Amino acid sequence: MTDHQRTSTAGGIEVSELTRRYGEVLAADRVSFTVPPGTMTGFVGANGAGKTTTMRMIVGVLAITSGSVSFNGHPITAADRRGIGYMPEERGLYPKQPIVDQLVYLARIRGVSAQAAQQQTMSYLERFGLADRAKDKVETLSLGNQQRVQVTAALLGSPVALILDEPFSGLDPMAVDAMAEVLREASSSGVPVLFSSHQLDLVERLCDRLVILSGGRVVAQGSTDELRGSGPRRHRLCADTDLGWLRSARGVDVVDLGGTTAVLEFTEPGADQAVLAEALRRGEVTEFSRIVPTLSEIYREAAAS
Template identity: 55%
Template sequence: MLEIDGLRKRYGDTTALDGVGFAVRPGEMFGFVGANGAGKTTTMRIVMGVLRADSGEVRRDGRPLTYEDRRRFGYMPEERGLYQKMKVAEQVEYFGRLHGLAPVAARKAAGGLLERLGLAGRRDDAVEALSLGNQQRVQLAVALVHGPSALVLDEPFSGLDPLAVDALAEVLKDQAASGVPVIFSSHQLDLVERLCDSVGIISAGRMVACGPVEELRDAGGRGPLTVVVRDAPPGWADGLPGRLTREGDRQVLVSEDDGDDQAVLRAAVRAGRVEHFGRRRPTLAEIFREAVA
């Protein structure tokens, strides 16, 4: 269990963090989302020991996080820290050695990661010859090469094409499946919703929502009632609340009304074949807009 508890950080008159706290369980992927300047990077830097909090604590399994704990973490900073002249494979092996791997183990781990991340064919290229997206993949390999006990990734999907996003997502799923707690920040809320077990939304240095994705969506209120009926006669929805549109031989009624939805269902069943009936839960993007408004 990785716990962030009551972090506060000020820069002069500016409050960067104001009591930020959340927890990430073993094997959980936690999405940390917020607007630019909300406090995501500051929080991650405190977790990794790059910055010191004014108050608050970061704990691992109930005890304060130590330097040795952090050495075993995998960290991907927002500002990439790669040696541009070094070859790709040499770079990943080098960081593996810095984490204490023996030369053979570092070489084997680097080779496996480059294969998994689609970089095997670029292993002998200098980093500076790679696209920004491929450099991002190298940075992830560096974060993973030593078999980290936790992952802290700041905008890992930034600049990646859809195929690279899928490759990275599968690697992170495997890490979580092995019991590693994974924290990553992202502005791609649809991706966070798809991948993460839990999410924390930060705004102006404060946590404004936090919890399992499905619970946040359930708590976000009921969306509009949508009814899709095939082969319904004209006028079947007269007197029912909502807006009726036609899509070929389907008629779609969308209602924001909180009245008797069973009466709507009975009318739809009498009119034709009901293909869909239900209320749409809010997306994570809608929850985010509401939370930071």
């Protein structure tokens, strides 16, 4: 990574009150978040939540109704946007052009020398298992392989940031691993990476930060640990006797109760220890543990709020 690239990624991407209106419809409603340098940020939300609209405004494909985008601590410029590796949701490849010719051409547009463009292209195709098909036309590839080529196009030219709309869609497990490794390398070199995905387990595994959208608005953001910590603190209690007495216990909100198993939220300090002591007095306790919510649960709760 060059000194220039380190400087250009120093401030990451900052989105502030970004809004896009179509008549009376708000596709993005005062969306604000940051993608710090050297981090992967997952963009999560249902179809129509505003992810693609927001990404398009960041890279300048779509006009901003109001709000702003900053890069490296200053209002984003056309030059900044030219340095961003962007992968749109809809593939923008030329179906009848050979893969290698197309990718080399795109790298050359970004100022890469002919020799370096050829080397970068073949290196990525090798990593994605497509080197032996470099001279094939794009239209002869499966949708998953076309996806690999599309992502390669975004990676060429040492981008100062990556914004990828559903980059893992249609990929087999080996391709997902190869893609994840490439994105980790970019992130570890200081590049801010923002990608959307419906594969929440993958987002949870790869991302440093999450931004959850619903109805065009940011409903939650932060690291997975922060998001887990901001939700309700629930515990599971399992015993060898009926736990119906919990319904009248002080400082306890019974979320679910089925005979000898209960899911609880404690609403007063010390209520957890009081409940445990009472349960032990009544019989054997086989489990008393904090329930760590999955990303899917965090997402559902945030989107429903």
